[in-house]
Amino acid sequence: MAPAITTLAADAPELSAANTGFMLICSALVMLMTPGLAFFYGGMVRVKSSLNMLMMSFISLGIVTVLWVLYGFSLAFGTDIGSIVGWSSEYVGLSGIGVNELWDGYNIPVFVFAVFQLMFAIITPALISGALADRVKFTAWALFITLWVTLVYFPVAHWVWGSGGWLFELGVIDFAGGTAVHINAGAAALGVILVIGKRVGFKKDPMRPHSLPLVMLGAGLLWFGWFGFNAGSWLGNDDGVGAVMFVNTQVATAAAMLAWLAYEKVRHGSFTTLGAASGAVAGLVAITPSGGSCSPLGAIAIGAVAGLVCAMAVGLKYKFGYDDSLDVVGVHLVGGVIGSLLVGFFATGGVQSDAKGLFYGGGLEQLGKQAVGVFAVLAYSLIASAVLALIVDKTLGMRVSEDDEVSGIDQVEHAETAYDFSGAGGGASSRSTAAPAPAVTENKKVDA
Secondary structure (H helix, E strand, O other): OOOOOOOOOOOOOOOOHHHHHHHHHHHHHHHHHHHHHHHHHHHHOOHHHHHHHHHHHHHHHHHHHHHHHHHHHHHHHOOEEOOOEEOOHHHHHHOOOOOOOEOOOOOOEHHHHHHHHHHHHHHHHHHHHHHHOOOEOHHHHHHHHHHHHHHHHHHHHHHHHOOOOHHHHHOOOOOOOHHHHHHHHHHHHHHHHHHHOOOOOOOOOOOOOOOHHHHHHHHHHHHHHHHHHHHHHHOOOOOOHHHHHHHHHHHHHHHHHHHHHHHHHHHHOOOOHHHHHHHHHHHHHHHHHHOOOOOHHHHHHHHHHHHHHHHHHOOHHHHHOOOOOOOHHHHHHHHHHHHHHHHHHHOEOOOOOOOEOHHHOOOOHHHHHHHHHHHHHHHHHHHHHHHHHHHHHHHOOOEOOHHHHHHOHHHHHHOOOOOOOOOOOOOHHHHHOOOOOOOOOOOOOOOO
16 A cells, blocks of 8 residues: 555645546446455355355445444544554544545545545455355354454554554555455454364365356456556556556466466366466465565566465365365465565565565565564454454354255355256256256365
8 A cells, every 4th residue: 555644634735636536446446356256256166155155245345335434444544543543533434524635645535545445445354255155154244244344454454554553654565455455364264264164075075166157257357456456556646656566466467377377287287267267366466565566577476476385375275174165365365475575575665665675685674574564464363353253153153054054055044046947948848858967076276
C-alpha cells in the first residue's frame, strides 16, 4: 500500500478527477475478485458442495461491507491507538466525512480510499473458506467472518498500512497485502482446520474438482481483478509506480504458472489445467507485497520461486495430516511468505521507496524487517483464528453432521443443487437410459 497513509490534513492537494476515476475502477476490479474466487473455489470442490463454496465467498460481500461502514474503516485507518488499532469517530458509519474531503497526502476522496480498502477486507476472509470446503455450517461461517474481521483483519490492516501501526512504522514493505491479506488468511485457514478437523474420507475417498472450466474462469477473473488490487494500491497514477506494479503483476504471474507446470511435468508427467490456475494464483499472491519494490526481472524470479515452492507445498497436507481442502495454506500462506521475504532480496531502492534488498547492496536490514512482519502476522492470525473457531464450535457448532457432509452440504445448508438435469431429457425413459455419471477421482497436484 502507498507508504504514507495518515488521517486527514488541511493542506491536502486538490482533487484529481483522473486519479479518482482510476481508483474507482480499481475498486470495482477488486470487488470482481470475490466472485472470481467463488468460481475458482466452486469448481475445485465436488458437485455436492459447489453452491456452498460459492456462498461462502458471496456472504463476505454482505457481512464485511456492513461491518466496514459501521466500524471497520475506523478500526483499520482511524487515529492510531497504541500502534495496534485505529479509531476516529467521524469514520463510524462513514457519517462524518465530507463529500470532497481528501485522504491526507493524496488527491482522491476519503470515500474512494474507504471503498477501495473495503474490497480488500471483503476478499480476505473469503480466501479462508477454501480450506474449509464440504464441512462447515453456513451460520457458523457467517459468525466466524464477523468475529474474524473485527478481531483479526481490521487490527492487522492497521498494523501494516495505518499511520502509527507498528509494522508500518517499523518499515515493513507490503505494497498490496502479502501480510495483511494472504499470510493473514492462510494462517487463519490453518488455525481453523486444526480445530474443526478433516473431511469425511480425507486421503481415502476421491475428491476431484467437479468443473475445471469453472476453475479456469475463476482464475482468469482473479488475474484480471488483481491488476486493480495491485496497481491501485499506490492510490494514484501520477509517478509511474503503479505502472511498474501492473507490469510486475503480469510478469510474476506468468513465471509462476510456467514454474508450476514445469514442476508438474517433471514430478507427475502431465501439464494440468488445475496446475496452471493454481500456479497463476501463487504468482499473484507472491508479487502482491513485493511488486512495488522490484524490477520486472526480479518479478520473474519471485514468480518462479513462488510457483515452484507452492507446487511442492500443497502436498504437505498429506504428509502432516491437516485437511486444507483447496490449498489455501499451500498457496496463500506459503506464497505470501515467499513474496514478503523476497522483498528483502529483490528491492531495488528505485521504485516505491529507497529501501534496498540484499541483492542491491542493502544488506540484511530490510529482510529482517520483512521477517518480523511475516511471523508476527502469521502467529497472531493462527492463534486468534483457532481461538475464534473454537468459540464458534463450542457455541453454534462449526461442522455439519457426518451424514449431512456425506449426502452433500449444498442440499442441507441451502436446499439447492448446482445442476438440475430434470428437464434436460425427453421423458422418464430417456432419463432411465442415460449414461451413468463418470467416476470421480482425486486430481492430486502432488503425491498423497
